[in-house]
Amino acid sequence: MLNPLDHPICLTSPKFLTRYSTWQGHIPFGMYLVDLLKPDLLVELGVEFGLSYLSFCQAVKALGLKTRCFGVDTWQGDPHTGVYGAEVLLSLRENHDSEYGGFSTLMQTTFDQAVSEFADGSIDLLHIDGYHTYEVVRHDFETWLPKMRPGGVILFHDTNVREGDFGVYRLWEELKARYATFEFFHAKGLGVLLVGEARTPELKQLFSASPVEAELLRRFFSRQGNLIELMMQEAEFQKLAEVEKKLFEFSDHSQLLEETLAAMQTELSAANALNMNLQNDSQQLAEIKSSDAWKVVTFLWKARLAAFPRGSKREKAAMRFKQWLTGTKMATPAAKVTAPPADKVTAPNASSDFQKKPRSQANPFKRLVKRAFRVLRNEGVGPFLRAIVRKIFYFFGLMPKTMSVQGALQAIMTSRHAIESAPNKLDIIIFPIVDWEFRFQRPQQLAVQMAEAGHRVFYLSTTFQEVTSPIVWQIQTSVYGIMLPGPRDLMIYASAMDQTLLAQCLDSFQKIQDTVNIVDAICIVDLPFWQPLAFSLREKYGWRVVYDCMDFHADFPETTPEMLQHEEILSKGSDLVLASAKPLLERQMSLNPRTVFLPNAADFEHFARCPEVLPAEISALGKPVIGYYGALSEWFDFELVEKLARSRPEWNFVLIGNPMGSQVGRVQGLDNVKLLGEKRYAEIPSYLHSFDVCLIPFKKTPLTDSTNPVKLFEYLSAGKPVVATNLVEISNYADYIRLADSLDSWLEGIEKSLAEQSPEAIARRVAFAQANSWESRFRDLSLAFERMFPKASILIVTYNNLDYTQLCLRSIYQKTSYPNFEIIIVDNASTDGTPEFLTKFAAEHPNCRVALNDENRGFAAANNQAAELASGEILVFLNNDTVVTSGWLNRLARYVQNPAIGMIGPVTNWSGNESRIDVTYPDINKMEEFALNYTRHRRGMVNDISMLAFFCVAMRRDVWERVGPLDEQFGIGMFEDDDYALRVKRLGLKIQYAEDIFVHHWGRASFSKLEDEHYQQLFMENRARFEAKWKIAWQPHKGRTK
16 A cells, blocks of 8 residues: 655745645645656746745656756746736745746746657656646646656646536546546646556556545645645735735725725715616616607607608708798807917816816825725735735835836835946946746856946846836846836747837837936847847937847747848847857858857866866766766757767766757767756866866857857866867867867867876966956957947046046046047146146046147147147047036037037036026035936037037047137137137037036136236237238127026
């Protein structure tokens, strides 16, 4: 007789109680069955919140089995479970990935799409728990039955549910007549079906149990399930207690609750009375319509319409006759209704009984209570308490109405820990090909490097969520995830972004920019799907677009012609293209000359460090160990591995990764091939260092010929010998690895690699990998980013006022995220320590150069001198008595690229014309906040102006060369800017100022030490020079009109 206590795993408490479900009653038997069956492959169809699947995984881990587990679900819900969003899968991964990710894989796909990924006769334990209609569950059973190994077991949940369109019980009745089965009746029923003959005596006893034995087993597992249910209820009660505690904080409103409930009861009584009256009226109306009198009236009305049709001459004549008989005036046709003049509109009577308070002015808490009690009346206590919590969040504006309570808590945390900006670094937005949580490779590695260099990195999700606003969360320091609103089922690898989704995404980025203040950014596009969005952001905000081409997309089976069209547009139109492999480089260079070669690399420190303890599952194997980790997809040559393993049965082959495709069946039955499943990034080095030889056994295709494998550099970081398929891109590394293109050459390559383990060979491989780290790639990438931007030369003239100069320079280096600039400072013989300070400053800042004059050459001459020393395509003349703000140079450089513009400047607190605005900041410490609030609402706004004061002016070098240098006759300053403005306009070029750039100007700092009489004399002399040169009367500048 079976004794469950022989398998104490059935007494184990579940580690993760994800949420209440009837399956908790079957957790003990599920764990017991895992011990009884000891499956090599376990699959669950319909994971949802993961209660059953996590308990299976817990049993596998606790028993130390080598079971590979797969949970298949779309995580979108169905009519039985209800529709839910991405938060369910994200919550499940929090419990699953770290605990069971080593042997378990969550597959977000449909059951029909997943079935092809499993070989026939490979599954030992299958749990079918998807959509429960008869037709669907039968389809699932028949589709997956060929995948079952003889002696395997299939579980069906809800076999005892006979309500609605649930149909599992119907299929179960059919199957019981054809298969050996066992059934539990508690917790909505569980059907246990044996495929073929039982493998063990205990399994055989289970399916041949006598009625008495079966009843004892059912009682035992029912009681164990009840214990689990009590645990879950206790957890639910604890949650409810926490909610009750929250509600207690609103106890001051208890009187309002009672009054509202009483009012609702009164309203309900009135509604019932009204309903009764309506029923009486309806009955009377029905009686009238069935009466003979109504039939006569109906007949006469039809006759009237036949004799005098509406709008006819006969009807008008009849109306005039009626008017004559009654002495009344005929109504005129309805005229168009127009609003009365504003001065004729009178306010309604405020005391009218019919005046109602507008909804927006009504008591919001009262509305909250009404709605919550409606839920209490209709749905019960649990939903009532959850509704109260949600409404409290809504009441305080802590979450949008489309976000879950969990999402609201996350939003609160985000608001408390604001996403701090780095004003002197560009933001990076990555439009990825894989999600952040996927295998940690090039996109994530580069993102980490950028974040460590001070950039904020925003990494988009490859899936969308049906919400109204984007969801932003922190992944790690300076790296943030973004999930955009859009169709939840959209697959970016085989779809295109339509105009509706594009508009949604642009609206989301507007919200993101307003929230986290993205001044300027680089959009790195990994997949052509994102091209319309990236190009639209460039057009709207001026953000640069970089295409990181990592794959030959045309060779992916899911790639559509439309995707390839987007790739061509992306390649040709990007500001920079990165190619990870030389075949990709050649193609991209033919489309865009702004293409650079950026091969993959290794996280050298991560992979070079040898762990103290190697994995037990590897240590138990004999030597040698031939290993591979990574994608086991359609390009992986399982046939080759099978031949290698059969040719050398004494070698142990270890494959780490999630097997995809039916070809995996070629190696599953081989004793010397171990499939270890997916491993976490942190675990990979320990497996790598246990390998004796590493493989890259790819099929030769256009895709793999263009692949630069990250694992190649990671293998070499550990000093391991590598044998790889002789592919076009990989062949570039023939000096450090062995290449093979036939079975014999593969065997020979592995044998030589096993024999060659000298310290010199290992050191050579490690040195190569160290030189190809992600740090070195980021240095190359930073240089490529810098070259995307036209070089800007900031020209500053100083004469004393050291404190102003120091403040100005500090603001430039703190607030300038524009990556390609230099500073040229010309000092006009200052005597306050400025030359000494500038000399030291230039030595500490490589992009700063200083020229020290022996005499005061004046403002114009010194600026001309600085322009001659400058090497930039953009010249920015900046006074030393200014303080710049975030984004100042980025926007100046963007606007000045317009060939119609000759000069452009910012708005400021101090100037003599329309560029001056009223400011509210009391001191310089509050200036940045003011500037941000002022400019964020005026993005893209520029205005024409007659002249620009040279406290901050930007122009292209070609404009400077056409107009010529500043006129030096104006001496130490004044009127040289008026003169230059007229010269620029002579060429037909515009002079403008930008409302979205603010620069603080102390004003007249250079002249502040002049006596008023001396200043006035200088002003009049230079005015006379200006008027004599242009033969016009100078007109005083005017400020902007209010």
